Amino acid sequence: MSELKKVVELEDAVIKFVGDSGDGMQLSGTLFADTAAQDGNDLTTFPDYPAEVRAPQNTIAGVSGFQVHFGSKKILTFGDICDTIVALNPASLRANLKWAKKDTIIITDSEAYNVPALEKSGYKSNPLSDGSLKNYNVVSAPFTTLIKECVKDMNIDNKTTLKSRNMFALGVAFKIYGKNLEHTFKYLEKKFSKRPEVVELNKKVVKAGFDFAATNPQIKCTYKINKANMANGSYRNITGNIATAWGLLAASEKSERPLYLGSYPITPATEILIELAKNKSLGAKVVQCEDEIAGICSSIGASYAGSMACTTTSGPGLSLKTEALGLAVIMELPLVVVDVQRGGPSTGLPTKSEQSDLFQVLFGRNGECPLIVIAAESSSDCFYSAYETAKLSMEHMTPAVLLTDGSLGNGSELFKIPDTKDLPKITPPMAKANDTTFKPYKRDDKTLARLWAIPGTEGLRHRIGGLEKENITGNVSMDPINHEIMVNLRAEKVQRVANYIAPQEVFGKSEGDLLVVGWGGTKGVIRDSVIEMQNEGKKVSHAHFKHIMPLPKNTTEIFGKFKKIVVCELNSGQFVAYLRMTLPQFKFEQANKVQSLPFMISELKEKYNKILNKK
Template sequence: YGHNTHASVAHTYKIESKAAVPGRYMDITGNKATAYGFIAAAEKAGLKLFLGSYPITPATDVLHELSKHKSLGVMTVQCEDEISGCATAIGASFAGALAVTSTSGPGVCLKSEAMNLAVITELPLVVLDVQRGGPSTGLPTKSEQTDLLQALFGRNGESPMPVIAATSPTNCFDAAYMASKIALEHMTPVVLLTDGYVANGSGAWKLPKLAEYPAINPPYAPAEMKDNYTPYRRNPETGVRYWAIPGQEGYMHILGGLEKDSNTGAISTDPENHNLMCHLRAEKVAKIPVPDVEVQGCAEDADLLIVGFGGTYGHLYSAMEELIKNGKKVALAHFSYLNPLPKNTEAVLKRYKKVVVAEQNLGQFAAYLRMKIDNFTPYQYNEVKGQPFVVAELVEAFTNILNQ
C-alpha cells in the first residue's frame, strides 16, 4: 500500500480552509461532484439526463454514481465498448435529452469517430475525459494532462469542439454544469477535462443553491418554423442552429454524418457549401462567451506570470504564495476555458516580462498558446510522472527563471 501510494511518511495532516463560508457542506470527490453537476444541469434545463459509458479507470465512478439516481430521471447504459457509449449518447441527444459520455484518454481515441458525428450533426453532447497516464494503457491509476491536444484536435476534418478543464474536486460540479450549458445552448459537443488527481481527490463542498446558477435555455425551433423547418437554419447572432425534437409535428428532418446543405439540410457534395459549413461550425464555437481569465497574486507588477490549466491549480497557487513570501513579484493566470480561450488571454500573457507555462505533459498548452498568440515565447515547466507537482520543486524552478 505504501509503495503504490508513494507514501514516504506515516503522518496525517489536517489542512484548514482559509475562509469558512457559512452553509451546509459535504465531503465530495471530483467524480461525484461531476455526476452531481450533470444532474443539476439536466434539472435546470428541464431535461432527462442520459449517460452512455464504458468502464475505464479513473472515470468509472461517474457511471457508478449516476446509476444510483434513476429517481431523478437519470438513465445510464453500460455499453459494450467506447464508441457505442458515445453513439448511444448521441442518439439520446437527438431524442432531446442532456447526453453525456464518460471515459479516460484511451476511450477518447475510440470515441473520436462518434464525437465527429456529434460535430457535423451539431447535437449537444458532453464528453467527460478523466485524464490518466498514457500513451496506450499507460498508467491507469495515475494523473496527467496529456490529452489536451487530443481534446482540441484529435478528430478527422475541421472538427471544432469547446474544451473546459476542472481545477479542483469541488470545481468539478461547476465545470460539469457549464459544459452542459454550453452544449445545450450552442448545439455542440463539449469536452470536459478532469484528471485522476482531481477525480479521486476530495474536498469540503458547500451545497449549492441551484436557483443561483445561470439558466439553461436550449435553442428550440420556434413555432413560426413549423412546416418550414430545416436543421441548419441558424440564429444570425450566435450561429447556433435551431433544435427540433423528433416527434414534433411539422419539424420532420434528417441528420447524419454526410455533409448537408446549409439551407435545405439535404446531403451535399458542393465544395462551396462544405467550405461554408466548416466556417460556420468553427465560428459558432469561437463565438461562445466565456469568462475572462483572472490574474491572482501580484497582478499589477509581477516579474513572472505562472500559467496553467485544469487540475494543477492548487499546486501552482501554493507555489505563487511561497514565492511572494520570499519577496518575489509573481502572479498566476489559471485557465478553465481552453476553447474558445478567454478574450483577454493575449492581453494578460503579453503584460508581463516573463511567463512560464507549467503543465503535466511535454508542453501541449504552451504549444496551443503559441499557435493562438503571435510572438509569444514562454518558458516551460513540464513533468510527466503520473504524479501531482511538488510545490518545493515548482518554487525552485520558478526562482531560477526569475534569476536568469
C-alpha cells in the same frame, strides 16, 4: 503521562496512510478525511493506487496510499511533505520516506518487519532498529498482538483480526490529531448493519488504537487544528467524480432536458457512471454499454431525441470515441464528453494522473472538427465545470469535452452544496412545433447555433447524419463552396462561445516580472507556489485556464503585461504548444512533468527562480 501529552495548535497538517493494496488504507484515509470535514476543517485528499490489480504483498509496486491535507485555513493542495505517515509494512515505509521531513511522525506495525517482508521491500536491515529512522518520531507497536488482546473475548478468526490493523492505525491517528470516533462508529454501523460482530470488532480496534496513543510515551504531544473560517452553508467531503455527476444532474434539471448517460466502465472515470446510476429517481437514464463506441453512439442518439446526453471515459476510451465525436460535430448536436485523464499512451498507468490528453481533445479527429473544451480546476470545481460544459454544449448546439484527471476524480475536498436556484439558467434553442420558418441549419445571429428539433415534432422533419449538409436547408451537399462555408460556420460557432464565458482572471498584480500559467487540475499547487513567491517579494502572478477552446477574450491583454510567461503542465508541453500556435507574438517558458505524479511546490519555485534569474 498527562504532562507528555501537551496539545500543540497547528494551522494545517498532512497525514498519509500507506500499506499493501488490500490493507484498507484507502478506507482509513477516507474516514480520517470525513472526520476532519465533520470537524469543520478545510481539506484536500490524494488517493494513490497501484497500477496493478493486486501486486505481490510487501513490494513497492503494491503500495496503496491515501494522503489528507487538512487545516483551519484554505487548503489548495494535498501537501508536499507529510507531518505523519501511517505505514503498515516495510514496503510502504520505504516507498514514502521521501515525503517525510525531520520529526515526521511514523506510525507503523513492528510485527510486519519480518525477514521475508524486509527482503521483498529492499531493506538489508530492520529500519526500526538500525538507527536509520533516528531523525523521525517513530511510533511502532505490535498491532496484531494488541488487536488480539482487545478482542480476545470475541470469537473472531485470525484472518478477520488481521484485516483490522488499518482501524488500529486510524485510532492512533485520531488521538494524535484530536479527532473523535463518532463518525467512524456511525459508518461502521451503517456499512456492516447485517454483521454486528464486525461492527463490534472494528469499534473495539479503533478505540484500542486511540487508547494506545493516549498512553504511549513514544507520542510526545497531540495536535489541535481549529475549524476553518468558511461561509455559512451545508458542506460535505466530495470526490471529483461524484461532483461531476452532480453537476450533470443539476444541468439536466435547469435545462429541463432529461439526462442520458451512455458509458463503458474505465479507470478512473467509472465512479461517474456509478453515481448517476444511483440517481435514476432524479430522472437520469443510465446505460452501461458494451464498449466505448456504443456508449457515445447511444448518447448521440439520445441527444437527437432531445436528451441532455453525456458519455464518460479516459484517454484510451476517448480514442475509440473519436469517429463518433466527429459525427456529433457535423450533426451539430449537444453532447458532453467527460475525459478523466490518466497516464498513457495505450493502457499506460491506469491509476495514475496526467494532463496528456489535451492534444487528443483539441485535434484528434479527422477533418476540421472544432468543439468546446473546458478543464476542471479542483475536485469541487468538477461540479461547476460539468454544469458549464453542459450549458455551453446545449446553448451552442455543439459537443463539449470536460477534462478532469485521476487526481481530481478520485481525490476529494470540502464542497459547499449550492442551491440550484443560484445556478445560471440554461436555455437550449428548442425548435417549436409547426414553425413554418424552420430550417434545420438556420442559425442564431449571435451564437450561430441551429435549433434543436426533436424527432416526431410536427413540422420539424429533417435529415441528419455524417454527410456534409447544405447550409440552411440541411440537404446532403457535396458542393465545395458550401463545404467551406459549413467548415467556417462550425469553427466560428465555437469561437463565439468566448462571448459567453467569464474573462480570464489573474491572481496577484495585473503586471509584473513573471506570469505563471496553468490549466486544469494543477491550480492548487501552482497557486500555493505563487503565494510563496509573492511572500518573498517576487513580482509573480498566476493565470489559471479553465476555458481551453475557445480561450477567454482577454488572454492577449493579460499576457502582454508581463515580462516573462511560464506554462506549467503535467505533460511534455501540449498547452504551451497550443498557446504558441494561437498567440505566436508571445514567448513562453515551460515547466513540465510527465511522471504521473503531481507537481511539488518546491520544484515549481525552483523553476520560477531560474526563469527570473535568466538574462
